Amino acid sequence: MNLVTPARLLDEKxxxxxxxxxxxxxxxxxxxxxxxxxxxxxxxxxxxxxxxxNLTVDDGEFLAIVGPSGSGKTTLIRLLxxxxxxxxxEIWLKDRRIDDVPANRRPTCMVFQSLALFPHRSVGENIEFxxxxxxxxxxxxxxxxxxxxDVVRLPQHYYDKRxxxxxxxxxxxxxLARALxxxxxxxxxxxxxxxxxxxxxxxxxxxxKDLHQRTGKTFIYITHSLEEAMVMSDxxxxxxxxxxxxxxxxxEIYAKPKSRFVAEFMGEVNLFHTRDGAASIAFEDVSIDxxxxxxxxxxxxxxxxxxxxxxxxxLLAAGEVADATADGVIESEYLLGSxxxxxVRLASGYKxxxxxxxxxxxxxxxxxxxxxxxxxxxxxLIQEA
Ligand code: ATP
Numbered sequence: 378m379n380l381v382t383p384a385r386l387l388d389e390k391x392x393x394x395x396x397x398x399x400x401x402x403x404x405x406x407x408x409x410x411x412x413x414x415x416x417x418x419x420x421x422x423x424x425x426x427x428x429x430x431n432l433t434v435d436d437g438e439f440l441a442i443v444g445p446s447g448s449g450k451t452t453l454i455r456l457l458x459x460x461x462x463x464x465x466x467e468i469w470l471k472d473r474r475i476d477d478v479p480a481n482r483r484p485t486c487m488v489f490q491s492l493a494l495f496p497h498r499s500v501g502e503n504i505e506f507x508x509x510x511x512x513x514x515x516x517x518x519x520x521x522x523x524x525x526x527d528v529v530r531l532p533q534h535y536y537d538k539r540x541x542x543x544x545x546x547x548x549x550x551x552x553l554a555r556a557l558x559x560x561x562x563x564x565x566x567x568x569x570x571x572x573x574x575x576x577x578x579x580x581x582x583x584x585x586k587d588l589h590q591r592t593g594k595t596f597i598y599i600t601h602s603l604e605e606a607m608v609m610s611d612x613x614x615x616x617x618x619x620x621x622x623x624x625x626x627x628x629e630i631y632a633k634p635k636s637r638f639v640a641e642f643m644g645e646v647n648l649f650h651t652r653d654g655a656a657s658i659a660f661e662d663v664s665i666d667x668x669x670x671x672x673x674x675x676x677x678x679x680x681x682x683x684x685x686x687x688x689x690x691x692l693l694a695a696g697e698v699a700d701a702t703a704d705g706v707i708e709s710e711y712l713l714g715s716x717x718x719x720x721v722r723l724a725s726g727y728k729x730x731x732x733x734x735x736x737x738x739x740x741x742x743x744x745x746x747x748x749x750x751x752x753x754x755x756x757x758l759i760q761e762a
Contacts, residue, residue, distance in 0.1 A: 410471075411436040411595050412457075412563060417466035417476075419452055419619075426452045428619040429466070434563075439589045439596045441606035443642070444616030450599045453616075454565050457597070459483045470562060486561030488552060488569050494540040500526070500551050501536035507559040525554040528591060530584065546577045550584075557592065566598040570605065582608045603643060607631075615639055631686075633757055640684050640759060647690060647729045648682040648759075649701075662723040663701045665753075673700065673753045681760040687732035689755035692719065692739055692747050699750025705729065707741045721749050 412434040419427040427449045434440050442450050455461040457468060459480030468476040475483055494503045504522040505513075513521075523533055529550040535543070540551055549569060556564055570578045570585075586609045589596050600606050606613045607627045614624040615638075623635045634640035637648060649660040657667045658675045660683045665675070683701070692707075693699060705721040708728065712718075717738045719731040729749055733739075741747070 409436050410434065411438075412597075413467075413469040414457075415467040415469070417453075417456060417468065418464045419449075419456060419461065420464045426619055427456070427463075430620060432614065432621065432624070434595060434597065437593050437595055438612065439586070439598065439610045440612050440614060441598045441600060441610035442614045442616060443600055443603055443606045444622075445642075446601075448616040449619040450616055451567060452619075454487070454567055454597070454599055457563075458485050458487050458565055484562045485565060486556050486559045486563070487565040487567065488556050494548060494552055494555070496539070496541040498540060499536065500531070500538050500540050500543065503540050503551055504554045504558050506555060521558060522554070525557055528557060529554045529588065545573055546581060549573070549581060553585075553588065557594075561594070563595040563597060566596065568600055571601065578605075585609055615642060634684070634759060637682060637759060637761055640682070645687050645730050645732075647685045647687065649685075649727075650682055651680050660701075662725050662727055662729075663703045665701045669700050669753070675753075675758075679758060679760065680762060681758060684757045684759055685751045685755065687718065687730040688716075690729060690731045690749050690751045692721075692731055692733070693750045697750070700753040701756065702748055702750040703729070704746065704748055707743075707745045707747050710741070721747060723749075 410433045412432070414430055414432040417427055417430040418425070430449075430453065442453065444450055452461065456463050456476075459475075459478060459482075463476055466476070467474055470484065495506070501519065501522045504525055505518040508518045508521060519536075523536060526533055526535055531547065531550050531554070535547070535551075540548060543551060566585075570581050573581065582605055585596075585598075589609070596610075598606070598610065610627065612625060613627050613630055615622045615630065617638055623630055623639045630639060631643045634643060640646045640648065649663050652659040652661055658665070658670050658677050658679055663683070685701070691697075691699065693702065703723050705723040708720045708722050710717060710719050712735075713732070715735055717733045717735055719733070719739075721729045721731060723729060731749060
């Protein structure tokens with residue numbers, strides 16, 4: 378973990394600006410934009426890494442930015458913290474334009490994935506570093522460091538412990554406490570948990586979410602892990618090829634993706650494309666009674682995908698009905714902890730993923746014929762050629 382020195386702090390010798398007052402719960406606060414990005418563009422020679430990106434982040438929000446490798450996540454963060462200059466566009470922090478403000482003068486802070494604590498110094502000294510460079514006196518520094526140990530859930534006696542003697546997870550917490558000591562307007566995280574083992578990562582995901590609630594700060598968090606984004610954030614921004622494909626709360630993006638790319642990025646999904654040349658609306662593999670399609674408002678002109686998440690699809694018992702159905706053969710079964718997953722091959726060869734709770738596990742033989750079905754109120758249409 379590493380920190381870009383927020384700068385305001387180097388200039389201001391004003392002492393500890395954090396009041397120590399308990400944070401106001403987010404639900405009670407009036408949100409207002411803290412960050413506005415307008416038509417931000419970054420090119421490297423001929424290559425466009427960011428293409429006219431627009432984004433508004435509310436004060437106190439936890440925004441996760443996810444996207445495949447090379448989609449521009451790190452480039453965006455580097456522009457926001459001032460480590461890279463934009464080719465064009467604007468970055469606003471509240472009512473101040475900051476895209477031409479150098480990194481060391483931006484009131485933001487970045488927590489990198491690699492650790493960059495002073496190994497031979499104590500935890501307390503590490504946390505106090507930002508306060509020391511601001512000229513805060515020793516007693517105040519110590520008081521704030523002890524407060525921050527509490528905030529990141531480390532025992533007070535860690536104040537005197539060498540940071541080298543802390544475990545990986547503890548060091549992440551010390552680095553977080555140090556980032557909070559900077560008292561930044563926004564904390565940026567670039568995959569801070571990716572190097573940690575699974576159990577620790579899961580624990581810190583929840584702790585970071587709690588920390589966000591407790592501090593009321595704005596967090597902008599890059600991750601490859603969709604699950605991490607879903608657990609922690611208020612909104613998720615999905616990046617693709619240097620732009621945002623969709624931004625919204627996790628449930629919305631999961632249930633109502635705007636494109637096939639987002640649908641597939643957000644987890645396992647079944648997608649049935651419209652069939653060309655049919656008299657009324659029809660999809661590959663699945664049958665929908667035309668009267669049901671009409672009643673549900675499916676337009677005959679619609680072109681694109683009918684999407685059903687695995688948990689919306691059922692294995693139908695004899696005589697059981699559903700809005701959309703298809704015959705198939707069970708190919709495999711997987712136990713996913715409390716849930717069961719089945720792969721069912723349909724006539725075209727397409728494999729549907731069906732997820733059931735473990736109590737609804739079915740007994741089957743290889744090659745067993747089955748019928749899958751789902752209702753249209755649990756499905757979603759994606760308009761796409
Ligand atoms: P990852 O998840 O792998 O870290 P990312 O989404 O963070 O990827 P970026 O690091 O922002 O992606 O890179 C976006 C694109 O810009 C990539 O194709 C990358 O090769 C290119 N790029 C980034 N920095 C430079 C640079 N300094 N010079 C040339 N190309 C660059």
